Amino acid sequence: MPQLGDLERAVMAALWGASGPVTAKFILDALGDRSLAVTTVLTVLSRLERKGMVRRRRDERAHTYEPVATREEHVAELMREALGTADDRDGALVRFVGTASDEDVDALRRALRSRRRG
Numbered sequence: 001m002p003q004l005g006d007l008e009r010a011v012m013a014a015l016w017g018a019s020g021p022v023t024a025k026f027i028l029d030a031l032g033d034r035s036l037a038v039t040t041v042l043t044v045l046s047r048l049e050r051k052g053m054v055r056r057r058r059d060e061r062a063h064t065y066e067p068v069a070t071r072e073e074h075v076a077e078l079m080r081e082a083l084g085t086a087d088d089r090d091g092a093l094v095r096f097v098g099t100a101s102d103e104d105v106d107a108l109r110r111a112l113r114s115r116r117r118g
Contacts, residue, residue, distance in 0.1 A: 002051040011044050012053065016071040021057060021064035 004012065014030040015022065022030075024041045031041070045065050048054040053074075057064050069077070086092035097105065 002053065004053075007040075007044055008048060011041065011048065012067065012071075012074075015054065015065060015067045018066075021059065021066040023062045023064055025062075027065070 010031055011027055014027045017030070018026065024038050024045060027045070028036060028038050028041045045054055045056070049056050049065075053068055054065050055068050057066070067074075083089060083092060097108070100108070
């Protein structure tokens, strides 16, 4: 899973928050940073495309961009990758659950119940 810089994370957040494919101009407006140029956003989008995180499409005159995976799929992959680096997976999971909020623990329980059923 590729590492993302601050601007790449902000661009991905804008893409994940959009209701469909969007232009670089849309992302620039969503970022709200007046110091950024649309060419900077296009460069970031090209990097994200090379990293396999963004899909570019040619729609009429402008290119549009969309995430390859949902935010939840991306976070799940990051979690799988991090867990895969642990020498003691059980210990890592125990420590993770020990630091999780009550809401997160409840969500984990629901996910495990759902996995058992499905």
